[in-house]
Amino acid sequence: MITVQVELGPRSYPVMVGRGARHALSEVLPSGVSRAAVVTQEAVPVTVDPGVTHQRFVIGPDEGAKRLSTVEDLCRGFARFGLTRADVVIAVGGGVVTDAAGFAAAVYHRGVAVVHVATTLLAQVDAAIGGKTGVNLPEGKNLVGAFWQPAAVMCDTETLETLPTDEYRSGCGEMAKYHFLDAEGLGGDDLADLSLDERVARCAAIKAEVVSSDERESGRRAVLNYGHTLAHALETAGGYGLRHGEAVSVGLVFAARLAHRLGRIDEARVQDHLKVVRSYELPEAVPEGVDAGELVTLMERDKKATRGMTFVLDGPRGVEVIPAVARADVEATLKEMR
Numbered sequence: 001m002i003t004v005q006v007e008l009g010p011r012s013y014p015v016m017v018g019r020g021a022r023h024a025l026s027e028v029l030p031s032g033v034s035r036a037a038v039v040t041q042e043a044v045p046v047t048v049d050p051g052v053t054h055q056r057f058v059i060g061p062d063e064g065a066k067r068l069s070t071v072e073d074l075c076r077g078f079a080r081f082g083l084t085r086a087d088v089v090i091a092v093g094g095g096v097v098t099d100a101a102g103f104a105a106a107v108y109h110r111g112v113a114v115v116h117v118a119t120t121l122l123a124q125v126d127a128a129i130g131g132k133t134g135v136n137l138p139e140g141k142n143l144v145g146a147f148w149q150p151a152a153v154m155c156d157t158e159t160l161e162t163l164p165t166d167e168y169r170s171g172c173g174e175m176a177k178y179h180f181l182d183a184e185g186l187g188g189d190d191l192a193d194l195s196l197d198e199r200v201a202r203c204a205a206i207k208a209e210v211v212s213s214d215e216r217e218s219g220r221r222a223v224l225n226y227g228h229t230l231a232h233a234l235e236t237a238g239g240y241g242l243r244h245g246e247a248v249s250v251g252l253v254f255a256a257r258l259a260h261r262l263g264r265i266d267e268a269r270v271q272d273h274l275k276v277v278r279s280y281e282l283p284e285a286v287p288e289g290v291d292a293g294e295l296v297t298l299m300e301r302d303k304k305a306t307r308g309m310t311f312v313l314d315g316p317r318g319v320e321v322i323p324a325v326a327r328a329d330v331e332a333t334l335k336e337m338r
């Protein structure tokens, strides 16, 4: 088992990565816990033993479960179960479960401890770490939420064996992004040369380091959105059959080509991006039939945009937020992506 520490002063916590990590669950529960509310989905074939009195709460099967009524149902269930402020919520599932259960934990009794047992690759390298929780509104994704750091995160790579192939691929898109965020000091070796456990742990360590430096996303944490500006535009424009991680993959290649056009990176670095997304068998081109003008308009509306178009781009100092990118460069880069 590999343990990565998320350093946030009094809110610090371990991320434990490895086959069978879930079996260490009882060891990471906060002291004094006498009850655990286990929140999961029917399709998650993972059972956990918290070692204390527990009850299972099942939420809906897909992204639709990330809604306020789920939070109300959970909190009412917790109350009927007798969950107190001294107890714990345990989220067992992918990002939908950790986001919704994490938010319920953040608001139940004005905050009760939560432990995430992440069972998708995407949740293990991304969603379960960093304390962003929340649900969607019909008006938009993740519009209601809270920063609520977990007490621990368990990334049990054994649970990935039952994950549907397309969900695994989607997680790979998120993993691909970390190849370009691997900050100095975390190890000089290439992410590509690591075993799955080591790679999940390295991604967790990169995310942990970024979150430690900017818990509430007032600046640097935005680098975790590398590849996401175009990805979100593709998703808003209809998805074009791309899973989130696949859209991120196209977004990474786009960001590399844009950075090259702006003279920030050389062609070899663009090829590094292609090599990484190909190694995960992820897409690299904007799908046929996509209206480039619509994508540009959607990217202009991106929430990061404060002056001009803003992107997260690679460069001599690594990946950083770059404002005031000219629309013409964005359009020309998209044309290259066909």
Ligand SMILES: NC(=O)c1ccc[n+]([C@@H]2O[C@H](COP(=O)([O-])OP(=O)(O)OC[C@H]3O[C@@H](n4cnc5c(N)ncnc54)[C@H](O)[C@@H]3O)[C@@H](O)[C@H]2O)c1
Residues within 6 Å of the ligand: 041, 043, 044, 045, 046, 061, 062, 063, 066, 093, 094, 095, 096, 097, 099, 119, 120, 121, 122, 123, 126, 127, 128, 129, 130, 131, 132, 133, 142, 159, 160, 161, 162, 163, 164, 167, 170
């Ligand atoms: N909070 C954050 O920082 C953050 C970051 C990234 C993404 N997210 C959120 O995460 C969500 C996506 O998460 P996801 O990609 O994990 O998808 P998901 O949670 O929808 O899980 C995908 C599917 O796999 C099933 N599943 C989960 N674990 C399984 C297992 N071990 N075996 C078989 N089936 C399993 C689920 O029931 C679901 O049907 C989005 O809502 C996104 O907004 C949050």
Ligand SMILES: [Zn+2]
Residues within 6 Å of the ligand: 174, 228, 244, 248
């Ligand atoms: Zn993402």
